[in-house]
Amino acid sequence: MMTDTISLTEPPKNSSLFVKAALGAVPLLSSRKSTVPDRAVQLDGVRVDPDHLAAYCRATGLRFGDALPLTYPFILTFPLAMQLVVARDFPFVAVGAVHAQNLIERTRDISVSEPLDIRTHVENLREHPKGLLVDAISAVKVGRELVWHQVTTFLHQQRTSLSGGPKPEPKPEEVPPPPLRTLRADQKTITRYAAASGDHNPIHTSTLGAKAFGFPRAIAHGMWSAATVLGAIEGRIPEQATYAVKFGKPILLPATVNVYADQAEGGWDLALLHPKKGYPHLKATLR
Numbered sequence: 001m002m003t004d005t006i007s008l009t010e011p012p013k014n015s016s017l018f019v020k021a022a023l024g025a026v027p028l029l030s031s032r033k034s035t036v037p038d039r040a041v042q043l044d045g046v047r048v049d050p051d052h053l054a055a056y057c058r059a060t061g062l063r064f065g066d067a068l069p070l071t072y073p074f075i076l077t078f079p080l081a082m083q084l085v086v087a088r089d090f091p092f093v094a095v096g097a098v099h100a101q102n103l104i105e106r107t108r109d110i111s112v113s114e115p116l117d118i119r120t121h122v123e124n125l126r127e128h129p130k131g132l133l134v135d136a137i138s139a140v141k142v143g144r145e146l147v148w149h150q151v152t153t154f155l156h157q158q159r160t161s162l163s164g165g166p167k168p169e170p171k172p173e174e175v176p177p178p179p180l181r182t183l184r185a186d187q188k189t190i191t192r193y194a195a196a197s198g199d200h201n202p203i204h205t206s207t208l209g210a211k212a213f214g215f216p217r218a219i220a221h222g223m224w225s226a227a228t229v230l231g232a233i234e235g236r237i238p239e240q241a242t243y244a245v246k247f248g249k250p251i252l253l254p255a256t257v258n259v260y261a262d263q264a265e266g267g268w269d270l271a272l273l274h275p276k277k278g279y280p281h282l283k284a285t286l287r
Helices: 014-024 050-060 073-085 187-197 207-212 222-233
Strands: 004-008 039-046 098-106 116-128 131-142 145-157 181-185 241-247 255-264 267-273 280-286
Touching: 039 073, 050 187, 050 222, 073 116, 073 131, 073 145, 073 187, 098 222, 181 187, 181 222, 187 222, 222 241, 222 255, 222 267, 222 280
Parallel strands: 004 039
Antiparallel strands: 039 116, 098 145, 098 241, 116 131, 131 145, 181 255, 241 280, 255 267, 267 280
16 A cells, blocks of 8 residues: 655644534534555655744744754644545544644754755554543654654543543642742743744643643643743754653643653653642653
């Protein structure tokens, strides 16, 4: 079987992707399959817009310079992954899907001036007690050199054959240790990130949108957290790095969260914890 490759000449517009995603949520208009279609999206010669990069750095608190922040290429790959996920024959609806985990591998620093070739496909649909998981895999190359690779795992919450089993004992809440610093997340910051990232999923941008998907209030983007926490070790991130992030309970806006960065063998252990109850919003390793 040949992979069906969609070659683009420019990035898909996020606004039209979200319209498609919303239409896909209407049952009559979708023809869902139980497998992930074998297709990929290719976009070559992408040039980073310095103004866009500056907006991203303002929204995440990361340093603006010639080298792209470790998490920035996620923004470039996101519309390509969305194009695949909003397709009518995709196994689930994109709107309301949450980011479960993310793995980034970078081989070297990437300069703002380098043209980037991006390829994204989706694979590994599997059941989880809370719903369906799927991986969006993106590769970023400069010429023939692979400089950045990512696996983004999305969770679509629904009943599966694994649902309804015994729930694990809830961990006792305990006050976390004193943080390295605290981080404030409010709607203004997250709206700014939504604009910079192109991710206008209603669970992040409006209370009504969040309530429609079972959240009491709007929640911060997982990749905003994953980017912002790197500010704690900025200037100490090696060029060649593997960044593995697991997202815990969402950050309900507005919130103040505790930031932790501990040196570990070969890198750092990072976390964002609830300041009173101690549960993780994010746990990550940088190696």
